[in-house]
Amino acid sequence: MSSSSGTPESWISSFCSLLGHEYFAEVSEEFIEDDFNLTGLQTQVAMYKEALEMILDVEPEEDDEDEEEEDEEEDESIEGVERMRHGERRNHSRIASDLSVIESSAEMLYGLIHQRFICSRAGIQQMSEKYELGHFGVCPRSHCDQARTLPVGLSDIPGEETVKLFCPSCLDVYVPPNSRFQTVDGAFFGRTFGALFLLTFPEYDLTKRGADVLAGARVPEDDKEMLNGMYRCNIAPSLGRSRIYEPRIYGFRVSEVARSGPRMQWLRDKPNDLSELDEARRFAEENPESDDDDESMNLNGRSVRRLRQRRRNGAGGGGGGGSPMETNGAESEL
């Protein structure tokens, strides 16, 4: 079985090279073989074991013993299931209709594993390579100026929504331009990936476009001011007053009060002064007395340092756990 990793066309790589599957990362076999990563998927996919075999290119065995000898590491993961289903599987030979059911199960199973994989260290790394190569396309919004997008799902449950593209530059989601992606389930990417990607790779400079991203544009050293856990320059760079379309008739702006007037500009708005968004600092400024509760809220700005020092040590176990993590995160990014 392990031989399949050497063969040029494993099931996984052929699946990922199908038309419309350009967004998929190739899940490593080690990831699939770790039983822990598959927790709970048995109940979600029909013919789970057969589907898993297909993904891993395990030959549908005639003789159980033979297979066990061949791939011991494989057995660790699927042996248990295999034993359970062995009896019922014995009798039926694989017919064509069966195969197509397994094939679609395998796709579903792969998608669900993929959803987990791209949030793992190896997976998100692979996705970042695809991101740098521009595999996920660009934002259709003209003011976003071809910002790179990320594939996301709007639901973690398969069969609800197709895959969408999340633009980190305007924080909105779009239908992929090509209809071939409208058969790809959004759950195969999941709701978490898009946001997690930005948190994992805060160094990507979202204001850069095209070839600059290819060159691995990073946030410049002198621009590394943090706000709300992100670099200031990376907070929705394509939003704001100057980057909102203004409808005009013969040069005159259409009034907000007009029936056809612009009503959705808030969706593309951003404060001119980003520190307006620093809610924690503003709260601290407005309420200088309140030094209790909400420790985790006070971690953004410089001016809260005073508060931080005053913070009592034993204030609640759960809250206390928040601050070290936050501090660690900030340090590692610097």
Add this chain to the structure above:
Amino acid sequence: MMEEFASESDSDYTSYWRDWFISSRGNEYFCEIDEDYLTDRFNLTGLNTEVQYYQYALDLITDVFDLDCDDDMRETIEKSARHLYGLIHARYIVTTRGLAKMPTLASVQGSSAGRIHYYQWAKPMRLIRNLSNSTVFVARMYTIPSLAHAAIDGAYFGTSFHNIMFQVYPALVPSKSAERYIPRVYGFKVHAAATLIRWQNSQRADMLRRLRKLEVESGFKEDMGGDDLDEEEDEDEELGVDGAQDAMHVVG
């Protein structure tokens, strides 16, 4: 080849060039310009300086072209004709008749080129708009998905058309919704995005308040008024204290 039809230039059957032009690939966004409009010189004021071989191009559009010329020349005139048609088109679609034609085309034009249709948020009624004079843009300004359309000059639609269209046909204005995408990690909102969204919601509430004061219909599906801010906060509370704090951790 056009000469054969020259004699029939007044009949209804003569719009060969325009038929061909509209039905050719990538030109789905254009509507057919009436013969009357084309032949009225007033409507063409100033265009003769914009277009090379203006008279020949106009002849070609109106199917009365009968010049014997070589292929190169014909090619140039053809190009001019397309340009001229586009420029006339920009004027035509803001006339009463042109406006009446465009809505029927609207379904062809596609829905807001990508933004997710949260329920009824954008009925398939997003119209062409233009920005500076690059390519054609769709309402809320999205570049048009098909590459075929990337070649169309935005000026062929003008900057005013879609606005006038919505003024004339207010029923076509899509209803709006405050539904939006909220970036989440394992169900928890990301702090940076969440603060921006809160700020934007306060902007929306301000706008709705202004509109309500003037007693203007906001166009939102349900008038959330000033309550939506509270709703937003309620949602946060539903997540619970743990959720809020975890969301903060994720930020780091």
